[in-house]
Each structure stands twice: as structure tokens, then as C-alpha cells.
Amino acid sequence: MSLARAPRYLALSYAWGCAERNRVIIVNNLKLRVSKNLYEALLALRPSLCRFLLWVDYICINQEDEAEKAWQVSMMRDIYARADRVLAWLGPGDPESENVVRYLNKIGEEADSCGFQHARNIGDNILWEHLAKLYASRSGDSSPGLIATRLKTTLSAAVFDCPLFSRTHSGVPQLETLALMGQMLRRERFERLIRLIDLFHKINGWSCNGTPFPLRDMRSALRRPWFGRLWVLQAIAVSKRATFIYGTERIDLTRFRAAMNALHCFNEAVRGQV
DSSP states (O other): OOGGGOOOOEEEEEOOOSSOOOEEEEETTEEEEEOHHHHHHHHHHOOSSOOOOEEOHHHHSOTTOHHHHHHHHHTHHHHHHHSSEEEEEEESOOHHHHHHHHHHHHHHHHHHHTTTTTOOOHHHHHHHHHHHHHHHTOOTTOOHHHHHHHHHHHHHHHHHOOHHHHSOOTTOHHHHHHHHHHHHHHHHHHHHHHHHHHHHHHHHTOSTTOOOOOHHHHHHHTTSGGGGOHHHHHHHHHOSSEEEEETTEEEEHHHHHHHHHHHHHHHHHHTTTO
């Protein structure tokens, strides 16, 4: 069957790990020995409510047929690119990695709403650099929360108290429309600005719901064997959608990318302010 006529499917991306095949699964009523890592991935992905078609290289490619292996390997890029979603199995969960995924999900959702999903904006860097300088130079009796409140109040006054938008343009519909459009645009920019400030505080752990960046746990999570394989990274790069899975915790590629972009921006902003 050609890929063009293939039914909808998901594709698994994983590190093969130990070559020893000491686990047994049932495929089409036949026993198949697989590696421990693949076995754990399949257990974690076992559907609870609905079934789905999953493509797994070790299972779907005849490992005893060198010609078939060569043919399938040449199609791997297209297989991952055509999948509805690529599931990246990073291994069983542990308290550290699951803490990282929960943190990245939280930060990634807000970073995505701030526009970090594609690339870092130079304006965001400049804003956060100013914030880092502001907090680095604060006096000992000024708490981060107090500074944040004063900062938002000042920005709000600057945005909404501008004389241009407080004038009355009665009898001139075009000016009223332009004034309203301008005010809406300023409000949109202001709201994004506030979200950026809040995100800066949450990464620092300064907001009431903020959690400091778990640097040690992040380093440990990114040392998983999956990140050391060039091909699996390429599979994610060509995918329509992708999800990273640590044990029972999951994070979509969109949130992961947004979180990492925001964290990189934050790191650049505070570098040299410490």
C-alpha cells in the first residue's frame, strides 16, 4: 500500500536502547520479542477509550528482510511527515522529568499566547532586558511584587490616558472610527505587554503562582537517550504535529518550542544582570 492511500495513523519515535529483546507482545496473534524501551512505550500508549493505528519501525518493518529494510528506511521521512501526529517516547517518568514537563506545559501555554511559538522577537528581548535591569537595581525595601504592580499601573496610564484617544470627535465619523481602531490596537499591544511581564515573573518564580526554572531537572530530562539520536530529531522536525511523552506526562511540540524560546529569551535578558 502506498502512503498516499494509507489510512490515518500515528507514528512512534523512540530510542531503541538495549538491543536485547527480552519483552514479548502479541501482533496479529503472533508473539514478537521487542526491546524493553519499546515495550514500555507501547504500554504507556495503550488506548483506554479509543483505538488508533500506530506505525512503529521495528514492528512494521520486516527486520529479517534486508531489501525491505532498505526500502522502508528510504521512506522514513515521508512516513513521519504524513502521520497525523508523531509521538516521541522519551522513557518512563520519574519525579524530576515529570516536574519539568508540568513546568514546560505551564510556561509553554503562556509563552505561546505571547508569540514565542515560532521565534523570539527582538522586542521581547529588549523588554525583558529592561525588566532584568529594573529588578537588579531595585532597593532592598522594594519587593518584586510591589515593583510589578507599580510597573503595570504606569504602563496602563501611558497607554489608556493618551490625549489622542480621550478627545471627542463628534460629527466626524471617520475620526471616531480611526480613534477607536487606534485605541483597540493599543489595548491589544498593552495586553500582550502585560502577559510578557507576567511570564517574566513566573519564570523567575516571583508571581504568586510562579515556580522558578527547574534548571537541574531540565538538564537531567534533556539527557535522555532520545535526544542523542539525530534521526528522531529529524522525525519531529518534519511532523505535522508532535507530542513528547515522559511516562504519564505529555507536552505538545508547540508548547515545548514556545517554552524553550521564552526560556532562552529570559536567559539572555538576565545574563550580565546577576
